[in-house]
Amino acid sequence: MSYKVLVVDDEAPVRELFGELLKKQKCDVTCVAGGDEALLVFSDKDFDVVLLDIKLVGISGLEVLKKLRDKKEDAVVVMMTGFGYDDELIAKSKEYGCSGYIGKNMPISQIMSSFKMFVSAAKEKGKK
Amino acid sequence: MKFFTKEAENLCNKLIDNANAFMFYLDNKGIISMCNKKAENLTGLARKDILGRNWADVLYGINSTDIKKQIFISVMEDSVTYQRNNNFESLFCDSKGREKFISWNITPIASDNALDGTLLIGNDFTQLKAKEASHKKIDDTLKNIFASIREYALFVTNLQGKIIYYGMGSEAMFGRLKKEIIFQDAAALFTEDRKSDLSFIIEQVNQYNRYEAELELLKKDGSKFPVTLTVSRFLDAEGKVKGYIFIAKDITERKKLEYQIFQAEKLAAIGQLAAGMAHEINNPIFVISGRAEMLLESDGLNQKARSDIEIINAQADRIRKLVDSLLKFSRHNSKQLQESNINDVIDGVLPLIAYHKLPSHEVKIEKNLALDLKPVKADLNQLQEVFLNLFINAFQAMPNGGKLSITTKNIAGKFVQIQVSDTGVGIDDKHLKDIFMPFFSTKKEGTGLGLPICYNIVKDYGGDMFVETQLNKGTTFTIRLPFA
Numbered sequence A: 001m002s003y004k005v006l007v008v009d010d011e012a013p014v015r016e017l018f019g020e021l022l023k024k025q026k027c028d029v030t031c032v033a034g035g036d037e038a039l040l041v042f043s044d045k046d047f048d049v050v051l052l053d054i055k056l057v058g059i060s061g062l063e064v065l066k067k068l069r070d071k072k073e074d075a076v077v078v079m080m081t082g083f084g085y086d087d088e089l090i091a092k093s094k095e096y097g098c099s100g101y102i103g104k105n106m107p108i109s110q111i112m113s114s115f116k117m118f119v120s121a122a123k124e125k126g127k128k
Numbered sequence B: 001m002k003f004f005t006k007e008a009e010n011l012c013n014k015l016i017d018n019a020n021a022f023m024f025y026l027d028n029k030g031i032i033s034m035c036n037k038k039a040e041n042l043t044g045l046a047r048k049d050i051l052g053r054n055w056a057d058v059l060y061g062i063n064s065t066d067i068k069k070q071i072f073i074s075v076m077e078d079s080v081t082y083q084r085n086n087n088f089e090s091l092f093c094d095s096k097g098r099e100k101f102i103s104w105n106i107t108p109i110a111s112d113n114a115l116d117g118t119l120l121i122g123n124d125f126t127q128l129k130a131k132e133a134s135h136k137k138i139d140d141t142l143k144n145i146f147a148s149i150r151e152y153a154l155f156v157t158n159l160q161g162k163i164i165y166y167g168m169g170s171e172a173m174f175g176r177l178k179k180e181i182i183f184q185d186a187a188a189l190f191t192e193d194r195k196s197d198l199s200f201i202i203e204q205v206n207q208y209n210r211y212e213a214e215l216e217l218l219k220k221d222g223s224k225f226p227v228t229l230t231v232s233r234f235l236d237a238e239g240k241v242k243g244y245i246f247i248a249k250d251i252t253e254r255k256k257l258e259y260q261i262f263q264a265e266k267l268a269a270i271g272q273l274a275a276g277m278a279h280e281i282n283n284p285i286f287v288i289s290g291r292a293e294m295l296l297e298s299d300g301l302n303q304k305a306r307s308d309i310e311i312i313n314a315q316a317d318r319i320r321k322l323v324d325s326l327l328k329f330s331r332h333n334s335k336q337l338q339e340s341n342i343n344d345v346i347d348g349v350l351p352l353i354a355y356h357k358l359p360s361h362e363v364k365i366e367k368n369l370a371l372d373l374k375p376v377k378a379d380l381n382q383l384q385e386v387f388l389n390l391f392i393n394a395f396q397a398m399p400n401g402g403k404l405s406i407t408t409k410n411i412a413g414k415f416v417q418i419q420v421s422d423t424g425v426g427i428d429d430k431h432l433k434d435i436f437m438p439f440f441s442t443k444k445e446g447t448g449l450g451l452p453i454c455y456n457i458v459k460d461y462g463g464d465m466f467v468e469t470q471l472n473k474g475t476t477f478t479i480r481l482p483f484a
Helices: A012-024 A035-044 A061-071 A087-095 A108-127 B006-018 B037-043 B055-060 B067-082 B126-148 B170-174 B198-208 B252-297 B303-329 B342-355 B380-396 B450-460
Strands: A004-008 A028-032 A049-053 A077-081 A100-103 B022-027 B032-035 B086-093 B099-111 B114-124 B152-158 B163-167 B210-218 B224-235 B241-250 B337-340 B363-369 B376-379 B402-411 B415-422 B464-470 B474-482
Touching (some): A004 A012, A004 A035, A012 A028, A028 A035, A035 A049, A035 A061, A049 A108, A077 A108, A087 A100, A100 A108, A108 B252, B022 B037, B022 B055, B055 B067, B067 B086, B067 B099, B152 B170, B170 B210, B198 B210, B198 B224, B224 B252, B252 B303, B303 B450, B337 B380, B342 B363, B342 B402, B376 B380, B376 B474, B380 B450, B450 B464
Parallel strands (some): A004 A028, A049 A077, A077 A100
Antiparallel strands (some): B086 B099, B099 B114, B152 B163, B152 B241, B337 B376, B402 B415, B415 B474, B464 B474
């Protein structure tokens, strides 16, 4: 996969797990705990994809998504949540331009394959 | 024959004329020899046309065949023959055709055992009679009102607690006839617990003049029903306590409604809690599963460690599924409303039963689906969830085989009714009130979320869901959903 990935989640064990899982997939991973930090780092480094938790302490995931897209119109952002599949949150995320959505209630293998699928689809779209 | 002086006679005539009664004096042949002014008014005749005539002819007319005239004559004959006082009450038409109730008193007057004549005095009690009639009318109206009341029962006991009045809806409420309970101990209507104890209630009334409480009373068949009972003292005209007045209002329906509201509120609270909890659980479970899977992918794990980690992973997976159910229960997902025919939903769901591990004994499926069934407006996935849950439950309730009956029909011009019946083990009475509560399950591997999810979905669409069951005979779930 070898993408540059920014993982944003306020729970350390979650972002560390994602970090390790993605590193195993040969990704270059940066993990941050909150929205403000994410927005700062995002400007410094040219990330291929941001994996962003919807529920964050402080500035919300949806707000971060909006600001990331403001900064970079074609930013690829995949949202994630512990709420499972939630129509309302998905609709909102889509409206703000997210590339995909994964629930932390899915099995890990499924999470990773969904993530890959969303990113490659977004990249394909970007090329066109 | 002169007994009086002229003055005395004048006075006597004056008194007689002014007496507030109809007065006739008859000789021993029944001929009127004297009468007063009131008598003239009554008959509408002048005194000269009254005197010298037979009394009955004057009062009733010569040709009258009125039966009352005959009776009056025979009463008069009795007085004359046996020289005794008699009374006679009669409806009498006066000279202007007005009906009057007159009470007549017949007094024979004799000297040396020989009848001189008879004094006939009549009193008009028409007004009194009218009052009585109007009282009776009021009484009858009250009686009818009381008899029409069904929600309340009114009964009165004496000081010893014996029922001395048993009316106003009492028969309907207690299922006991008046003749079965009157003069019996009112304790027969009360249950045995302290709160409903009759002597306790009476003690309270004696102390505080009044008693009011919600409690249960007994019907004739021994069943209990909830009432609000108000008891007060029954006082006589002097204010002396003669007994106790009991007014009971049947609150069965209100209690049912209160229970439903309580249940709905409880479910809503649990739903909210579930949604919040689900989020908090998903994150750590995600980490546990993720770490477990990463470990399983690493080399150099011995067999024991591998199998332990697989157990950790499987158990984490179980929690994840439970959390998924919780989220469904709390209805966090938005719905895709569409018009659906329940018959199609049922037909679509039935084949899915095969995918669930169910008892292998034969279950016969019988469908009675109304062809003219109206559509309902709902989310198809949710409807499927409801029926799949019910069908699986039915199968699980019949471990030795049986029959699953599914009936659909339109009812009351506004609901689609679906009944899912099995011939299985039934549900114990003591569990019945809990079956729609989350986490209540009698099954070893049940999450206790199946029926609560169904119930919530049905309620959410303005429908209703209830259950009837008989141990070892079977269970019927009835669902009503409003027409689209």
